[in-house]
Every structure is written in C-alpha cells, then in structure tokens.
Amino acid sequence: MGVFFSLLKKELRTCFYSPIAYVVMFFFWVLTGGNFYWQLESLAHGESLTVASQWLFSGLVLPFAIPVIVPLITMRLFAEERKLGTLEALLTTSVRVPELVLAKFFGALVFYAVLWLPSIVYVYIQMRLAPADVAGFPDLGATFAGAFGVMLVGALYIAIGLFMSTLTSNQIVAAISGFALLIGSMFVTMYMAYTSQSQGVRVVGLYYSSLEHMMTFSRGIIDSRMVILYVTHAAWFLFASVRVVESKRV
Template identity: 30%
Template sequence: MRAFVALWRREVFSMMVSPFAFVLLGVWFLLNGMLFVVALNTQQVMDDLRLLPPFLFGSGMLVWLLLPAFPPLLCIRLFAEEHRVGTLEPLLTAPIRDFAVVLAKYLAACVFFLLFWGGVLLLFLLLHWHGGDLDWARVLGGMTGAILTSFLFLATGLWASSWSSNLVLGAGGGAALNYLLLFVPALFELNEGALGAVARSMHLPNFLDRGFSAGLLDSYALVYMLGLSALFLFLTWMRLVSRRWVP
C-alpha cells in the first residue's frame, strides 16, 4: 500500500511539474472557454440558462470533439513514454504489484484531470458571481457525467498507451477508441432489434444529454462508465503482465 501511495504521489507530482500537462490544460481551458462564450452569447441560452449544461456536457462539441481527444494525450506519458525512455522495466521489477502500478497511474491521471473540470466549473461560478441564476442540479449532474466519461476515456487512453513506445500511436489509438465509443452507438441507435437496443444502451452522449445534464443520475449510466473503466484497467494490467512473457 505504501508503495502504491508513493507511486501515486510521484505520478501526480510529475504531472504537476510537467509543462506539457499545463499546456494541455491551457489549451483545454481555452477551447472550453470559447465554447462556453459561444453558447452563453446565443439568444436561447440567454433566455434560459438551463440550456447551458446540456449544450456543454451533452450534445455540444465538448463531448463530441474535445473530450475524446484530451485524456489520451495526458495518458501517453504514463506508459508509452516510460517505455520509450526505458524507465518502465525498472518500475515493473520494483517491489510493487503490476496492478498497483496501473491503478496508481490511472488514479493520478484522474486526479489531474479533475483540474481540467475545475476550470470548467470555474466558468459556471464566474457566471453565478455575475448574477446568472444557474440550475445547479443540471450543472453538477452534467459535470458528474462528464467527469465519469473522462475517467472512462482515461482508462482507454491508458490501455492504448500500454501497447507501444510510440507516443503518436498511443495518443491516436486512445483517441480513436474513444471516438468509436461515441460514434458507433450513435450510428446504430435507431436500428431495430438487438443491435439498436445494444447501441442505445452504450450511447454515451445520450446518457449525458438526457440524464446527467437534465439533473437525473441513472444507476445504469454510472455502472456503464465505471464498469468499462474497470475493464480497460484490467486489459492494461493484462498487457503489462503479458509484456513479461511476450516483450
């Protein structure tokens, strides 16, 4: 446990002192700020601020474009870069279980990603301080959904990062996987029968748009996001374990 905490702290610290992570954070804030301003300045949102959370966390560009791309970028340094610079082997031979390594890196990424969402929350607070009468159930619901989605995308990014030392492949593979998770169910959502039913039960933006952003927490959506995150963490662990056997 002590080794796990030490590794987690090391990972969080290394992100906190990484210029790359802060550039990523800055770009994220910039793009989100622009989306926020564009949404806020539309007549519809000005007339009813309740429409802002669904726009940002549900059907807007944040979910469809930005959210799948950023978590894998944060994850590339977790395994792919360690592999590239040769520090992964010493880590795997250290007296710490492989799964603890995976979990420590993942939780560190999650904690750092909360900073990403902290900036978005700051935008809503800014609005509140300037007299915006926000529906906090919708804001916090939407943010909960978005945070859980980003945790899922971090898990897929981590898995993609564990596959090779190639940073582009790690980030690109993770992002591609995330886009698949978003777009494939959307394509088959209206299909009849089992295919349509499966697609609807995997449709992340629907969870965000029709559930979380409307101020409704759905147990299935929570299980879906946490379950898939756990699956990708397990697959990452399997990948690390198999490296010992098939380098």
C-alpha cells in the same frame, strides 16, 4: 498503500512537470471558455434557462473534444516508461503491478479533473449574472450531475487510453490508437442511436452513446445503469492493462 501513494505522487509530479500537459490544459480551457461564451450568447438571445444551463458540460464541442484530449493525457503513461526502459527496472522491484496501474490511472484522472476546474468559476459567474427574480439558475443539482457525468466518462476514456499505452513504446501510436478507438466508438454509437432505422439498434446505440449520456447527466439525471456501465468497463480495461504489464515481467 504507502507504495501506491508514493507512485501516485511521482505520477502527478511527472504529469504536471510535462510541457505537453500545459499545452493540453491551455487548449481545453480555450474550448471550455468558448463553450461558456456561447452559452451566455444563447441566453442573451432568449434561450431557455433550463436548456442553456445544460450546456456547461455538454456543449457542442465538449463531447467531441474529450476523446481527443484524453489520449494526449494517457499516451505517455506506459509508453514512455517502456521507451526509456524504466518499466522493466520498476517491475524487478517489489512494486505490485495493480498498484502501478492504479497510480497512473488516478494520476491521469486528477489531471483530467483539473481541466474542469474553470467550470466552478463559470457557475459562479452565472449565479452573479442571474436576475434577482430568477430562482434556481443555475440548477446546482443538474450542474453537479453534469460534473459527475463528465468525470465518469473521463474515467472510462482514461482507462482505455492507459490500456493503449501499455501496448506500445511509442507515445504517438498510443495517442492515435486511443483517439481512433474513442472517436470511432462515439460516431458508431451516434449513428446507431440517431440514424438507424431499427428500433433495437437505436436502443443499443443510446445505451452506449457517451454523447447521449453526457446530455442526460447535464439534465440532472443520474441513471444507475450508466454508472454501472462506465465503472465496469473502466475496471475491465484496468484489469486488461494489469495483465499486459504483468506479461512484461515474465
């Protein structure tokens, strides 16, 4: 475990010292701030408190912003190491590949969690602005479920982006391939879930649609099937990443 935490600290230091990290943070905070402003505008124009409170983590732009933001976080994880030649040197040491992969995964996940920290401020503002005679706004249960949902979706996206980064030494290629896979799968499942004439196809689309999942979590519903789906798929991509990196050791 000591090696893992050393690798994790190194990964976090590298991540937060990177200029691109702060560019990503700035633009994502602009998007979440704009989403919160839109939420307040909707409330001011008579939108239901129940509906508006669900938009904190599933507003109009956020489900589509995450597949763009995550590949920018993960593109350098292994691609940069391969480009600089440090991955081969690292693999000649006693560092175990699973520890290396998990350290990079959790480092990216911590940074992803930091991106959502302003949501705490937004919830506090909602609590302060709520009239004294209004009970249960914001719905903290739904808020916690929504936060859990975006972290679960983010964990899978990061695992996918990390896997793409193991396949190339070019960060741009890693980012574009990760973006293409994530946004492509999102639109395909949306089409299946909301447009298909086949009931069976719609059921499959709803089961795999991250947009639908984020909306469900934001309503305060934590479905164990969704949790299993994201955990198992993230584990598969992490396992695949380990296998790819181990192949470089041979």
